[in-house]
Amino acid sequence: MSPAAFIAVDWGTTRLRASLVGPDGAVAATAQADSGVQSVAAGGYPAALDAACRPWFDAHPDIPVLMAGMVGSRNGWVEAPYAPCPAGADEIAACLCAVPDAGRSVRIVPGVECCWPDGSYDVMRGEETQALGTGVRDGLLSLPGTHGKWIEMRDGRISRFATFVTGELFAAVSASFVGRLAEEPHDDPAGAALAAEAARPPGGLTRALFQARARVLGGDLAPRGVRPFLSRLIVEAEIAGALDLFGRPKIVHLVAGEPQRSIYRAALAERGLAVQDYDTPAVTLAGLKTIMAARS
């Protein structure tokens, strides 16, 4: 086995992804496990990491480990602090949280917090690493998800960010009354188009959500379009809110997999916004490399 620089670990709520990174930055090997933070019992973290990386530890006994994501949350291995905005690779690398009981050099990337002048407060864990991994020095990033983040980069640092409960709200209302007329397969694209219209009139999101039901009763919306309607409607609310907060950028840097990538691209294109795509695992790894480099 070739000499290795470090093990990069993306340890989220549902999954662990590890990469063995060589001194040249190339990935020599990867590993995945379902041992996300939600399924690891207290005290089970050393064994879970060992199970994923044992052969690498055997081959490189002193290799350091750098981890990002919910592994640093209150329910994770060790609660890592939040670095305040503005936060770049240097500030984040200066706040790395050492894991005392790992039996080797294991460090967790801190989350980042943002205190807005109006009193709003935002936190993230994992997305800060992705943001750095995009390499965007100045611009606006969108990272869709259960708790979607919009991150503003200035001079290569995270200057401000905001959270939108888009994925969570979609799941909640899909299972609730306004989503009850939905039928599988959830594939009628007319539902998304109708939502783009329904998002525009005054009245706000709680008014527009009722349209998922009323327009089926009224015959405007097919049951197979209800889920696409709800999804697009909540995404439209997020995008409108983000543009209100951060202003309208020339381009949106979109870190997303499918189906979010397509949904966001369509919604952003209709607003005349250009999109640059990034692959989530790739920017996570790039971010961990950037932070590792800033450390040394």
Place this chain on the structure above:
Amino acid sequence: MSPAAFIAVDWGTTRLRASLVGPDGAVAATAQADSGVQSVAAGGYPAALDAACRPWFDAHPDIPVLMAGMVGSRNGWVEAPYAPCPAGADEIAACLCAVPDAGRSVRIVPGVECCWPDGSYDVMRGEETQALGTGVRDGLLSLPGTHGKWIEMRDGRISRFATFVTGELFAAVSASFVGRLAEEPHDDPAGAALAAEAARPPGGLTRALFQARARVLGGDLAPRGVRPFLSRLIVEAEIAGALDLFGRPKIVHLVAGEPQRSIYRAALAERGLAVQDYDTPAVTLAGLKTIMAARS
């Protein structure tokens, strides 16, 4: 037993409320049952009505019955049509839906539908009767609920209305992740005050909802204030949306029981809006009397 004019029935999702109304409009007797529309099986409506009103039917064999609410929905006894806006007592009385298998004169008040110029579509069942029962000829009514309604009256007719999924959304997000840090008793009023602030910054509802979690992590919000925060936040979104849609009235006519009455009064007062209160069962009965009178 004195001669009677009709039986007024408010038959909703969870309950049936019946009043024996005399020729002078006075209520001679009342009855209640848990046989709401959600608990009556298909074909079970005649027996459910009979169980609630049997002594009155025995005493007044030919007494007519007028019913309002979800009993006229697709899952009710008979699906009553929707009367279009603008709809007053005359238009609604002209659309009463006769129940064919009742064995007596039983009629259901139609719902009302509103087709907005922007394509939005709204429906209601039951609230049209309450609106007429308030006696408001010109003004703006707020009827909080699972699906809260704002109803504009012009010349004694329902001219326009809109639905907000306030109660439904509160239940959904309370059970979801952003509500997970809530602790009983849900009684910290500072949560509601914080929500009134958090509703103001740009970003919209899906951004503000995340504050229910982030501000607990940040120490601004006590776990006992999370539910009050969520409740007030979603109510603020409804009120802001309704004022956008209908304009700012001199007074809001509020048809609500507790705790909605207090929550809405506080939120409306902070916006400098006067409130006139109405009792829901009273206006429902008054509305049924008005419609009955318009019929003859």
